[in-house]
Amino acid sequence: MLQVENLSGGYGKEPIVRNVSFHVEKGEVLGILGPNGSGKSTLLKIISGILPKQSGKVMIAGKPSGAYSQKQFAQQVAVLPQLHAHAFSHSVKDTVALGRYPYQSGIFSSWSELDEQAVQEAMNHTGVTRYENTAIELLSGGEQQRVFVAQALAQQAPILLLDEPTNHLDIAHQQQLLDTIRNQARQKGITVISVFHDINLAALYCDRLLLLKNGEVASMGVPQDVVLESEIHHVYNARVKTQPHPEMPKPQMTLLPNLQEKVEQFCVKKADVMIQEDHVLLQSSQPLKTISSAVHNAGLGWYRTFVNRGVRADYMIDDVQRENTEYLRALGYHLTDTVAMMTAVSPEHVEVEEYEGEFGSIVVAVTAGVGNAVDVSKSWQREDIPYIGTINTWVFINGELSEEAFVQALITATEAKVKALQDEQVKDPESGTVATGTSTDSLLIASTQQGEYLPYAGPITQLGKLIGKGVYDCTVRAIHSYRLAVGEHT
Numbered sequence: 058m059l060q061v062e063n064l065s066g067g068y069g070k071e072p073i074v075r076n077v078s079f080h081v082e083k084g085e086v087l088g089i090l091g092p093n094g095s096g097k098s099t100l101l102k103i104i105s106g107i108l109p110k111q112s113g114k115v116m117i118a119g120k121p122s123g124a125y126s127q128k129q130f131a132q133q134v135a136v137l138p139q140l141h142a143h144a145f146s147h148s149v150k151d152t153v154a155l156g157r158y159p160y161q162s163g164i165f166s167s168w169s170e171l172d173e174q175a176v177q178e179a180m181n182h183t184g185v186t187r188y189e190n191t192a193i194e195l196l197s198g199g200e201q202q203r204v205f206v207a208q209a210l211a212q213q214a215p216i217l218l219l220d221e222p223t224n225h226l227d228i229a230h231q232q233q234l235l236d237t238i239r240n241q242a243r244q245k246g247i248t249v250i251s252v253f254h255d256i257n258l259a260a261l262y263c264d265r266l267l268l269l270k271n272g273e274v275a276s277m278g279v280p281q282d283v284v285l286e287s288e289i290h291h292v293y294n295a296r297v298k299t300q301p302h303p304e305m306p307k308p309q310m311t312l313l314p315n316l317q318e319k320v321e322q323f324c325v326k327k328a329d330v331m332i333q334e335d336h337v338l339l340q341s342s343q344p345l346k347t348i349s350s351a352v353h354n355a356g357l358g359w360y361r362t363f364v365n366r367g368v369r370a371d372y373m374i375d376d377v378q379r380e381n382t383e384y385l386r387a388l389g390y391h392l393t394d395t396v397a398m399m400t401a402v403s404p405e406h407v408e409v410e411e412y413e414g415e416f417g418s419i420v421v422a423v424t425a426g427v428g429n430a431v432d433v434s435k436s437w438q439r440e441d442i443p444y445i446g447t448i449n450t451w452v453f454i455n456g457e458l459s460e461e462a463f464v465q466a467l468i469t470a471t472e473a474k475v476k477a478l479q480d481e482q483v484k485d486p487e488s489g490t491v492a493t494g495t496s497t498d499s500l501l502i503a504s505t506q507q508g509e510y511l512p513y514a515g516p517i518t519q520l521g522k523l524i525g526k527g528v529y530d531c532t533v534r535a536i537h538s539y540r541l542a543v544g545e546h547t
């Protein structure tokens with residue numbers, strides 16, 4: 058739909074944009090990224106004919122852009138510039154209606170039903186209909202921005218060139234606007250080329266990204282291939298970490314600050330694990346990087362308070378999450394700073410130990426209710442009802458773990474637990490075979506992220522050895538403790 062070949066141009070003799078080539082298909086959304094002054098706006102200005110090109114080609118629907126008259130060009134390409142000059146006071150509707158000028162002819166107004174419909178639709182999509190009779194200068198920056206986007210949409214051109222369309226917009230309006238633009242691209246086959254400052258928004262909404270550095274293409278491709286830590290560091294000179302978006306297969310990046318603040322050194326000790334009236338508690342002075350399958354705040358996060366709550370064996374609540382949240386609130390725990398598990402085992406049957414290794418130490422705490430344990434290889438024969446009985450395992454690590462080490466720590470701890478059940482001959486009461494866990498086991502790996510860097514946590518690494526020994530020992534002891542409490546004999 059739009060093809061740019063070896064395009065160069067700028068404001069004086071020296072080109073600002075140099076040798077840029079790309080093509081964009083019908084219905085595609087291309088994001089242009091790059092640091093301040095890299096030439097993003099200049100590139101859009103050259104494509105839209107606001108600035109003359111020095112060399113290269115811009116082809117629109119197979120024809121050189123210069124072959125279009127001004128009006129024909131405006132029927133093909135709608136432009137949202139970065140800065141809007143509005144010398145005359147117009148109402149919002151009149152401003153949006155200016156987008157229809159390529160379709161007006163003659164000295165008498167030829168305003169048609171189609172024009173009216175396009176204006177109404179564009180105002181609707183950008184949420185500015187309620188201001189239609191208000192003078193544009195009376196609106197806030199973000200509201201004005203939406204009016205100018207409406208003007209570009211009203212133009213109903215097959216190509217949209219947008220320079221920072223979300224400038225001044227709050228997050229809800231950013232979402233609404235970019236949803237609209239993306240939907241227009243998909244439903245109406247509109248081709249969109251948009252400059253972004255926000256790399257995450259661009260990665261989320263664009264099919265492909267073009268990264269400019271000093272007026273030249275530094276990289277171009279699908280967001281996964283452009284939003285790379287090394288690439289962003291190279292082009293922007295900023296330290297970042299990329300992560301997957303939680304709902305879409307798109308990369309998102311986070312800044313890694315270079316702060317000079319002194320970080321307080323701390324470590325987790327065995328004595329930090331306390332037995333309260335109805336729960337096991339650990340409160341750390343600093344947040345720990347945590348991954349868990351807890352009831353409250355499962356997944357990955359940073360937390361200071363860890364709760365393993367003992368409930369009665371007949372605890373039957375429809376909305377466990379909510380009831381548990383109320384419980385934590387009543388105890389005064391900060392809900393966003395707490396990870397909480399549940400068990401039918403009484404807190405005094407927790408087994409806690411500290412293990413010293415070459416790199417530092419770990420603390421393990423386990424409660425093991427194994428009355429209804431399950432052999433995972435036979436569980437397909439069972440009904441889907443959960444059974445009372447849970448093994449809750451906490452592993453606190455005084456060290457700095459890589460992401461790989463976090464996942465390996467989960468595996469190593471699970472293997473150690475399974476081995477403990479095997480050696481203790483914990484049986485699945487339904488199949489009669491050796492159990493591998495229970496139907497509701499929870500596991501937590503939490504790390505101070507201070508001290509020695511620990512890239513791996515497999516069974517023969519220093520960390521893996523401690524986890525293997527610690528989880529195995531504490532699980533065996535917790536099974537003994539449970540059996541003693543319920544009067545079960547091995």
Ligand SMILES: Nc1ncnc2c1ncn2[C@@H]1O[C@H](COP(=O)(O)OP(=O)(O)OP(=O)(O)O)[C@@H](O)[C@H]1O
Binds near residue numbers: 068097098
């Ligand atoms: N009207 C102008 N006359 C001369 N030079 C200009 C003009 N506008 C921009 N420039 C120069 O062109 C270079 C690229 O500017 P441009 O606005 O294209 O960058 P950008 O990537 O859009 O930056 P930003 O992220 O800050 O919006 C800058 O060095 C700028 O100083």
